[in-house]
Amino acid sequence: MTERIGGQRYLLLGWVLLGLAVGAVLALAGLPREASLAWAAAALPVAAHVALGIVRALGGGQLGVDVIALAAILGAVALGETAAGAVVALMVAGGEALEAWAEGRATRSLSDLLARAPRTAARISDGEVEQIDIGEVAPGDLLFVRPAETVAVDGTLEDAEATLDESTLTGEAMPVQARQGAAVRSGAVNAGPAFTLRATATSEASTYAAIVRLTRQAAEERPPLARLADRWALGFLAVTAALSGTAWIVSGDPVRALAVLVVATPCPLILAAPIALMAGIGRAARRGIVVKGGGALERLARVRTALFDKTGTLTPGRPxxxxxxxxxxxxxxxxxxxxxxxxxxxxxxxxxxxxxxxxxxxxxxxxxxxxxxxxxxxxxxxxxxxxxxxxGFLDAQGAGPSDGLGGSxxxxxxxxxxxxxxxxxxxxAFVMADGLRPEAPRAIRRLRAAGVTRLVMVTGDRAAAAAPIAAALRFDAVLADLSPEDKIAAVTAERAAAPTAMIGDGVNDAPALAAADVGIAMGAHGTAAAAEAADVVLLVDRLDRAGEAVAIAVRSRSVAVQSIALGMALSGIAMVVAAAGYLPPLAGALVQEGIDVAAILFALTALRPGRQEHRPATVSGDAELAERTGEHARLRALAGELRAAADAVSQGREVLPRLEAAEAAIRAEVLPHQRAEEANLYPAVARALGGRDPMAALARMHAEIETMSGQLAALLRLAATEEGWRSAAPELRRVLFSLDALLTLHIAAEEEVLAEVSPEVSAH
The missing domain is CATH 3.40.1110.10 (Calcium-transporting ATPase, cytoplasmic domain N)
Structure with missing residues (x-):
């Protein structure tokens, strides 16, 4: 439907251009009457097209500034200013064609999702591969996914491994490796050899179908800012009518009134705002952020309070x-x-x-x-x-903990x-911890930078579990032990004070997401209920995309308002000049055309990041960024082993082999990792970030870790005898705990810095 309407707009533009060219040739040939007829023939079909649109709008109870364009074309033809009428017609047809092109560019990422939607699947049945309609796939079917094919439905990987390109879903450029038994989402593209997949959902219940539904909803919604522009358009229509009428009455020349009509430009009001918002939606889609329409984007730009669920949102949900x-x-x-x-x-x-x-x-x-x-x-x-x-479970079984054990x-x-x-x-008692997502501090800083002034945690967990995380992220308030109903009440209370966003991932978050001004769902591993209830869905499992979504929304709305203001201001100046008699209809039509194009092209700048948005530097592949960050998972595990070894010191000399193994692991893994970073990665990052010595603090941590590892080796040599163990044990415990704390802190700090040179760096 959209392509057909766009084709009609281009056809109308071609007709006007042809008529203008024929008229110009006839005028140069000394045939003014024939030239006037050619220009009128170019203008009148556009007038009929505009009139039809006005009638349809009136049927819906709307009246816009298209009336000005219709009056200008008909007035120009009636007063013999057919060249001016043809130029106004060119403005109208050109504006609509430019709108079709701009909308196509702004929604390109969304259109790509629809174009790549799989329609068939290869099912393996009785050893045979048969091509079936995607609607026939049932959970439990074994599917064959060929190289470069799009995964048709959600499923689990049956083969040992597969390479998947998830860029359409998440915006992540690098392919990911999936192992046997891993969940595979529909919409991912097979970037390696063929593999088999066990379907776990129908096509309609799969990830890609849900994204397509969200995309269509986003494309069809009419943005509130566009409705606001319509209200401004009515006022602009009244001002135009008053100014053109006054110019006619004062001068006694109807051509003066026509000149005012010709330069009264409706395009910035009609087109610029929705184009800017759709550009923002397209930018967000490229980053793995689905925004359900311009209305959601505009509300997101106004958010001043953000409420967060804890488990699965601020934390990975993996204790x-x-x-x-x-x-x-x-x-x-x-x-x-x-x-x-x-x-x-x-x-x-x-x-x-x-x-x-x-x-x-x-x-x-x-x-x-x-x-x-x-x-x-x-x-x-x-x-x-x-x-x-x-x-509670142990209490119900009559085996509750004693006061001594339970009171620690x-x-x-x-x-x-x-x-x-x-x-x-x-x-x-096994005390569990679910640490922060590595990108959570960065997400909070981005939200603050985007204008969010109040951050609140709303969680069903105990206050003791929520408080440390809230303190680490500098939240303004913590509301713990909440039921889903309590979360709705919290959202309602915050909404009364300021526009509010709710960010969550679970089924119990869905009501709160729906109750907020803007619901933001962690859709990569969250629930379908949360994604359906939310206004914004993060398709990549990264919390910092929430801050990025707000920044994109603020930028898009700012550009939309500025494009309206630019067009109205330039149009107002030209109208006053035309009313004073210094801008005849033909020249005014040319000026008006330039104003329209300028306003719409300015609206398209929303496709680019603003100066206030985060635009990370990058380093080359020679810096081995991916290799070094990929080693962090093993280093985290080693830090945990150091902590466990420190706990075990109290058991006596029999744990000495375990301590020696931990010290050997430091020499074999941590120290070579640090030397490789200082040789290649740190210099490259320092050049990218600029400044005097941005990596100095991290390099100093390296030196301290190396010094402490030397102390650990010396203490272990001392502990080789029974007497030496008694004197070394307290210091061994201290050094091991210190190494654990320092290594853990160093990895977290390093990932914060490395995120500035690669926005996709996260913990592995």
Missing amino acids: RLASTELEEGLGRDEALRFAAALAQGSTHPVSAALVTAAKGLSVPLADSVTEHAGGGVSGRVEGRDVLLGSE AAIAAAGSVAWLALDGRAVA
């Missing part, structure tokens, strides 16, 4: 074991063995964290494992009755604790 509290006589490894034996039979994220923490231990098999809806797992391990779960400071301050009970008695 890890932070510390262990034990009863006397039970070792950490023994407790982990029993806990992991039960956790292997559970799908809960905390269970997965315990299984991960127990890697390297001899974990026995559990019998009669049962996962209870009340928040725990029960079973038998090595002949003993074992319970694993929340404090670590447990009191913890946000999440998994309890272990053996034979009806609580013996261990």
Whole structure:
């Protein structure tokens, strides 16, 4: 439909250009009457087209400034100023053609989504590959995805690995590697060899179909700023009528009134605002941000308060074991063995964290494992009755923790604790932590820079779990222990004070997302309910895109308002000059054409980032940025091992081999990593960032880590004897904890700096 309308606009423009050219040739040949007829023939079809549009608008209860263009064309033909009428017609036809081109450019990313929507799939049935309509795919079907094909439906990878290009979905340029069993989203393109996929959803319920629905909704919505422009257009129509009438009455010359009509330009009001907003939507789409229409974009630009869910939004939603509290006589490894034996039979994220923490231990098999809806797992391990779960679950089973174990400071301050009970008695508490997303601090800074003045955390978690994260991110308020209904009430209260955005990812966030002025959903790994309820969907799993979305919205709305103001100001000046008799109709028509083009081209500058937006520098591939950041996951794991080794020092000299292994890992992994960074990466980053020495603090941390690793090696040599162990143990514990803290802090600080030279850097 859009292409057909665009074709009609271009055809009308071609007709006007032909008529103008024929008229000019006839005029130069000394045939003024014939030239006038040619110009009139060029102008009158445009007048008929405009009149038809006005009638349709009146049928919908609207009246716009197209009336001015119609009056100018008909008046010019009636008064014998047919050349001016043809130029006005060229303005109208050219403006509509320019609108079609501009909208096409602004919505190119959205159109690409629609064009690449898969229509068929290759299904493997009885060893045969058959091509079927995408609507026939059912969950459980085995699909064959050829090289360069678009994945038709959501599914799980059956082969050992696959290379996927997800740039259409997320804006990420680099292909990603998926391993067997990984979730694969529809819309991704196979960037490697063919692979097989087990469908987990129908085409309509898959990721890509949801994106297409959001895209269509975004393209069809009429922006509020455009409606505001329509209201301004009515006032502009009244001013134009008054000024042209006054010029006619004062001068007694109807041509003077015609000149005012000719230079009264409606295009900036009609076209510039929606073009600027659609340009912003297109820019956002290229960054993996789906904005559901110009209305959502304009509301996003006005946001001054942002509310955040915690788990899955500010944190990755993947907990890890932070510390262990034990009863006397039970070792950490023994407790982990029993806990992991039960956790292997559970799908809960905390269970997965315990299984991960127990890697390297001899974990026995559990019998009669049962996962209870009340928040725990029960079973038998090595002949003993074992319970694993929340404090409430253990209480319900008559195995609640004693005051001694349950009253520790670590447990009191913890946000999440998994309890272990053996034979009806609580013996261990596993304190879990779900750290910040690496990009969360950067996201908060971008929101502040974009004009968001108040940040609030709204979470169902305990206040003890929420407070440290809120403090680290410098939130203005924390509302904890909230139900979904409480979250709606919090959003409503904040909306009463300022335009508000809600950012979340789960089903329980969907009502709050819908209640906010703008709902922003983490759609990459969030729920469909959240994505449907939100106004903005982040298709890439990066929180900093929320700040980027606000910055794009602010830029687009600013350009829209400025383009309207520019067109109206220039038009007003030209109208006054024409009313004074210094701008005849033909010259005025040419001036008016230039004003229209200038305003619309200015609106298209919304396709580019503004001066206030974050535009990171880059470094070359020779700097090995991807390689170094890719090593951070292993270094984080090593930091966790240092922390666990420090805890184990209290067990005596038998842990010495474990400490020596940790020290060897530092020499084999951390120190070479640091030397490689200082040789290639740091100099390249310093050149990109500029300044006197932007990497000095990070290089100083390298030196301190190296010094402390030398201290650790010396202490381990001293601890080789029983007497040496007694004197070295306290210092060993201190150095190990210090190394853990310094290495963890260094990785976080380094990723913050590296994000400035590559916006896609994140923790691996």
